Amino acid sequence: MIDKDLLTATVNEAIEGTPLFLVDIDVRPGNTIVVEVDSTEGVDIDQCVAITRKIEERFDRDVEDYELEVGSAGLTSPFKVRGQYIKNIGNPVEVLTRDGRKIKGTLTSVSDTDSSFVITIKTKVKEPGKKKPVEVEEPITLTPDECKYVKYLIEFK
Structure with a gap:
């Protein structure tokens, strides 16, 4: 099972120094990871790719297989943070x-x-x-x- 605390620390490291903030991390059964970030300026694909790469550096897919989805919090999603x-x-x-x-x-x-x-x-x-x-x-x-x-x-x- 993926360590959610380590995952949270990894995402926070990846967004440090950017206008992004972490909204939610959900680790579902079957090691499906959903990371939601947001920003006052919006979230673009390059920022999501950078976060994805940081997570993939820290969590080896050969050791523990997982599915990863990094994106912005939905426009109609309830506020969480x-x-x-x-x-x-x-x-x-x-x-x-x-x-x-x-x-x-x-x-x-x-x-x-x-x-x-x-x-x-x-x-x-x-x-x-x-x-x-x-x-x-x-x-x-x-x-x-x-x-x-x-x-x-x-x-x-």
């Missing part, structure tokens, strides 16, 4: 909370001290003396523990 939240500040997101609420809004900030983040949603409020409801922005502070998922929201206009 803080870097993905930071990357998506200012972008529309969809959140499904543990209590079943689905919230769509704009990710406006990520805390430096804890894992909380703020989403701004637009709501209509009936103000006294006005005939029509007025649209206001309301910030909602959440933590990843309160959410089943948080992901980038693709909007077609």
Whole structure:
């Protein structure tokens, strides 16, 4: 079985000094390895090749056979690490909370001290003396523990 800690250290070594950050490493039965990385600038094929080569240097296929897939975290995949939240500040997101609420809004900030983040949603409020409801922005502070998922929201206009 592939040593996940050594694999993680190898990937972190490969991305050191680059804008890339590690999102997830999954070692599945049958030694199928899936490495997900991301970056605020995007991930290109050359970066994935460099990571693949570093892993292949450290893990000899003759000693332990494995299948390796290195790629970027999917656009519609749920956020797994803080870097993905930071990357998506200012972008529309969809959140499904543990209590079943689905919230769509704009990710406006990520805390430096804890894992909380703020989403701004637009709501209509009936103000006294006005005939029509007025649209206001309301910030909602959440933590990843309160959410089943948080992901980038693709909007077609």
